[in-house]
Amino acid sequence: MQPAATVGAPAEAGFGARIALACQDLRGHRLPWLATVFACGIGAYFALPAEPGGAARLAVVLAAAALLTLAWRGRAGAGFLPLCCAVFLLGGLAAQTRTQLVAGPVLDFRYYGAVEGRVRAIDRSASGAVRLTLDRVRLDRVSQAETPRRVRISLHGGAEVPPMPGQRIMTTAHLSPPAGPTEPGGFDFQRHAWFLKLGALGYSRVPLLQAAEAETGWATRVASIRQAIGDGLRARLPGQPGAVAAAITTGDRSALSEAVVADLRASNLAHLLAISGLHMGLLVGFVFWTVRGGLALIPPLALRYPTRQWAAGVALPFALAYLFLSGGGIATQRAFVMAAVMLGAVLLGQRALSLRSVAIAALIVLAWRPEALTGPGFQMSFAATGALVLAFRRISALDLGGWTRGWRGAVLALLVSSIVAGAATAPFAAAHFNRLGQFGVLANLLAVPMMGTVVMPLLLVAMLLWPLGLEGWALALAGLGIEWILGVAAWVAALPEAVRPVVAPGAAVLPLIGLGMAIVGCARGRGRALGVAVFACGLAGWAVTVRPAVLIAEDARLVGLAGAEGRWLSRESGAGFTAEAWLENDGDAAAQPLAAARARPGDPDLPRLHVARGKRDLPDRAADCATLGGWLITPNPPEAPVAGCRVLDAEALRATGTIALYPGKDGWWEISARDRQGARPWVPR
Template sequence: MRELAWVETALWGQRGHLFPWSPVCVAAGIGLYFGLRIEPGLTVYAVLAGFVLCGGFVSWRWPGAFTPLLTGLVLVALGVCLAGARAHRVEAPKLDFRYYGPVEGRIVALDRSASDAVRMTLDRVVLRDTDPARLPGRVRLSVHGPEADLVPGQRVMTTGHLSPPSGPAEPGGFDFRRHAWFLGLGAVGYTRAPVVTAAPPDRGELSMQIFGLRMAISDAIRARLPGDTGGFAAAVTTGDRSGMGQAALEALRASNLAHLLAISGLHMGLLAGVVYGGLRFALALIPPIALRWPIRKIAAIGALAAAAVYLALSGGNVATERAFIMVATALVAVLFERRALSLRAVAMAALIVLTLRPEALMSPGFQMSFAATTALVSVFTALRGRDTARLPVWAKPAMGVFLSSAIAGLATAPVSAAHFNAMAPYGLLANLVSVPVMGSVVIPAAVAAACLAPFGLEGIALHVMGLGLDWILAVATEVASWEGARRPVIAPGPAVLPVLSLGALWIMLWQGRLRWAGALPMVLALGLWSGAERPVALVADTGGLVGVMTEAGRALSKPRGAGFVAGIWLENDGDLVDQATAAARWPDPGEGLIRRFALEGGTLIHVPGKRAARAFEGCAPVDIVISTERLDGTCDIFDMRRLLDTGSLSVLPGPGGLRVVTAHEVSGQRLWNGATVKRRQYARLDPKVPTPE
C-alpha cells in the first residue's frame, strides 16, 4: 500500500503537465503494432476499441489519482487501432511476380535514385498479359536509358524490369516492403530502354496541376542558377532534388548539413517566421492599422497561409506535412493568445501527425524532427527568465544560434547514428556557420523571389539566394574533406533506440527531481549499443551474396553484384570500405566458383550460379549451403525456392552453437509480406531476368 500511495502522490504532482505524455503513449501503441509478428484480426481490434471507449468513459466520468495510468493505457490501445486502420486503408494491389516487358503509366512523381538516375513514379499502370485485378496501383522506375523529357501528368511507355518491393537486406533491418506498402508502391524496377510519350500531360486533377507548377518553378530556378546551386535552390523551394549531384549530396551528409536540403521544420519555421515578422513590421508602420487592428494575429494568419502554399508547392510529403502541422500549431496558438512554443504545442503537433500517418513514427525524419523540437523547447523553457544582461548585445543572437545547433545536434545524433550508421564530428561547426546563412539570406531571398516572380523581377533575389547556397555548399565540401569527417557506427539492437528515447523523454517531460531517473535507461541503452554484435554470416534473399565476419571485418563472397545489399551490410557493421575491398578479405578463395568459410562446427558453402551448382559435390550434415539454384543434399540447404520463403538470413551464435535466423521469422506474417505473394513470385520466376536496381 505504501508503494501505491507513493505512486498516487507522484501522479498528483504531475497534474497540469501530463498532456505531453499523450503522443508518447500513442506512439507506444503504434510501435507495438509494428513490432508484432502476426497481423491482428478483427476480434483484437474490436476488443481494443471497446477498451478505448470504456476506459475513456471511466477516465472522464470518475477521475482520480490513477486516471492518468488508465488514460495512458487507453492511448496505447488507440495507437494500435490507428496503425492497424491505416495499414488496411492504404492497401493496394501489389505485383506478385517478377516482370519484364512493356510498362505504361502516368507520371505522378519525379526524383533521383541512390545511383543518381532519374526515377519516375507511375500510376494507372498497364502491363502486358497481366490481369487488371493484379496490376499494381503505382510503380517506380529508375531510368538508366537515354535522356527523356519527363513531364508531370504525361503518359509514358517503356520496357522495364519490375519486381515486388524487396524485404530487409538482413533480418531485423529496414523493411522496404513495409515502407512501400504505405507509399502505395506495388512494384519497383528500372529501365534501360527509351521512355516515349504515349499521351500528352493530363492535369485535370488538382494534385497534377500543383505537380506541374512545382516542376515549372523548379525548372525556372535551375535555369537561373545552374549546377548544384540551382538543384539546392529547387530542393528547398519545391522539394525537387533531381537537380542535385551525388557528390554534393554526399558532402552535405558528411558535414551533417543534409537536413538543410529537406523541406522540414527548419525551412517551414524560417519561412513562417520571415513572413510573420515582415507582415507585422509592415503593418506596424501604418498607424491607423497598428492602433485599431490586431496586427499580431493578422501576421499569424498571413504566415499560416504562406506555410500552406509552401506545403502545396513542396509536394506535400510526410516530412513537410509534419513541419507544416508543427508551424500551424504554433501560429494557431498565437491566434488564441497562447504560448506558441511549448511542450503542449509540440505534443499537439505530434498527435496530429501520428493520427494522420501512424507509419511516420518509424521514419528517421519524424524521430529526428520531434527529438530536436522537444529538446529545444524543453531547454529554452528551462532557461526562460535567466539573466543574460551580462552578455554583449552582439553575443546574444550568437549564443542563441550556438545553443540551438548544439541542442538539436545532441538530440538528433543518436537517432541519426542508429539509422544511418555514421556520425559527423564536425557537424556542429558546419551548422553554426551555415544555419544562420539559411535563415538570414536563403529563406528571405526565396520569399522575395516568390513575391517578385509575377513581375518578372525574381532574378536579383535568386542571385542572392544562390550566394547563400554557394556558401553552404562550400562549407559542406570543405568539412567533408577533413579527416574523420564521417565516422562509422555499428547498428544498434532493436531495443536500443526505444529505451534511449524513453529515458530522454522522461528527463524532458517529468516534473521534479525524479526526472533525472531517466538517465538510467539512457545509460543502459548506450551500454547495449556499445556491446552490440554483428552476425557471424549474412545471406542475401536471392542467395547471390554472402558475407562472413573475419578479424579484418566483413568478407563478401564476390566483388560485384548486389551492391545495394553489400553496402547496407557494411554500413551496419560500421565499416566504410567498398564491396571490392570487402571481397578481398575472404580468407580462403579456393578454386572455382564455390566459396567456403569455416564456422563453429561446420562450413558455410556459397554456390552461386549454374556452373557452381554443377561443380557442387555434396556437403556434410553440419554444413550450411547457400545457392541460387536448386540443390539436394544431406546438409541445411537454402536454395532459391527456400530463400523466397525465408528472405535474407543471418547466422548468430547460440547456446548450442550457431543458429540461422530468417527475415521472415523476425518480420512475421504481416499485410505487406504475405507468403501467398512469395509462392506466386516463385511460380512466375524467370531466372534470366536480372534483379531490378
C-alpha cells in the first residue's frame, strides 16, 4: 500500500518528483527522443561560428561521461534527462570526429597541368558531360602532402568511352578549389565537398591516357557488372524507358534526356530516379511478400514454422545485392540501413514499421555519417517514414470496418501514403529546391503504384531470368510501365502553374520545422502541441523571410539588385550558375537574360553602386565613383586608389566571398558568405 504522503502525486509532488514520473512514463518510447536529441547535437555543431578546440572537446567528453554516470545512477527516476543531455553532446562529438576523419588537403589556387589518378566513380554533370572522381591523385609540381585526396573532373571533348572504375588514367586538366556559397547562408558546397573528400574540381578538354591496367578487385568486378547491366537494359529497351530502367537499377542516369528529367522534376516524380528508400522498400517488400505468400501455400510449413522471419531472412540479401548493384550511393546506403533495421525487427519478432525502428535507423545513419543531417535526402526520407508510421498507427486505431481490407484497403493505403508522404516532405523539398509541385500528389498517385506493382517487380524478375536468357517478356512489360510513368510526368508538367517558385527560407526555418515534426512524433497526448507550435514558428519565419537588397558575387562579375519587377542582374550571360541560384532563392522563375533586361532599380532606394563589367569601362566607373561616392564593383583592380569610394574587386571578395546588403536604420547592413560560414575546417582561410 502506498504511503499517504505520496497520494495525489504528481499534482502535489515536488518538481523533481514530477520530472521523475514523466521520465518513467516515457519507458518504451525513449528511442525516438534519443534520436532527436542526437540530431540536435549534430545540428548544433554545424551551427557553431568556429570549430571547437582541443580544450573544448575534452570538456565536452568529460561532461558527457559525467552525465552518463548520472543517468545510470538515476535510471529508476529522472535519469533520462541527463541521458538526453549526454546524447546531445555525443551528437556534436560524432560530427566533429567525422569532420576530422575526412580532413584532407584542399587546393588553394587555380591549377593547370597533368593530373593522374585512379577512377573511383563515374557519373554525369548537369550539362551531361562524363564526370570522373579520382583518388590516389598526383599533380605536377604539387607535393603529395598538399595534393587533394580526391578530385573531380568533367570531360569536355575527352574519351568517347569512359574508363572503368579502378583504372588509372592521366590527362591535362584545369582544377580549382571548391566554390563557396553563391550567397551568405546559401548552400555550402565547400562543406559538401569536404565530407566527400573532394579537394579540387575542374575539367579536361584533352583525351584520357591509360596509366595502368584497371585493378581486378571486387569493386572493379561489381562496376563491370553494373555497366554490363546498364548497357543491356538500354539495348533491350530502346529510348527513354531503357534509360530510366538503367537509372533505377544501376544508378546510371547518363542516357536520360533533359526533357524527361525536367518533366519528372516539375511533376514531383524526380525521386523515382534516385535509388533511395522508395526503391529499396519496393524491392524488399516484393521479395518479402512473395516468399511469405509462397510459403503460405504450403500448410505444413505455414502452420509450424515462422515463415514471416524466413521471408525477412530471404529479403535481406536481396537488399544487400541491390545496394552493390546500384553503386552504393549515400542515399542507397541510407535506404539499406533503414531496410536492414526493419527486417531485423521482423527477425526478432518485433513490429517492422514503428517509431522505434525509425529511430534506430536514424541513429545508425547519423552516427555513421553525421553530415547527412544537413542534406535533403535524410530529411525527406525520415520525415516521410515517420509521418507514415504515425498516420497508419492512427488509422489502425480507428474502426473503419471493411475499409482497411481487400481492394478498398489497398486504395486507402495508397491515398494516405501519397498524401501523408507528400505533405511531410513538401517543406524540405521546397526549401532545398525552391520549387513546389502543385500537382505532385496527383502525379504520385498515378505513378508510384505503377512503379511498385509493375516496374520494380518485373525488373527484379528480369534480373533473375537474365542468366537464362528469358528476361525479354519481363523487360517488355516493365518498359510499358515506365512509359506510363513518363506519360504521367509529361502530362502533369504541362498543366498550368504546375511548378510554383518558392523563396528560400532563413537559416532557422528548416531546423524549427524539423524539430517541430520530431516532437510531434516523439511526444504523446498534449505534449504534441509543443511540436505543432515549433513547426508553426518555422513556417512563420519562412513567411517573413527578407531577401538581400544587393548581392555581389565572389568574383565581382555579377551584381543583383532587388526591385519592384524582381531582381535586376548586371549581366545577361556568364556567371549562369550564380545568377540562377539568386533568382531561384528569390522565388523568381525568370531566366538570366530576362532579369538583366529589367529596369535597374534607382539609386535613391539602393546603395550607390558603380558596376564595371571589365577593363574597358573601369576608368569611367572609377571616375563616377570618385565624384559621386559609393561602391565600385569590378573584377579587375583599379590602377590607382579611388578616393571616397569603397572598392570591391575580385581580390577583396576572395577573402569575404559573396556579399549581401540589407537596409538598416543607420545605413546598409553588410554580411559576407565567410561571416555566415564561420571559422570552420572547410572554409578557406
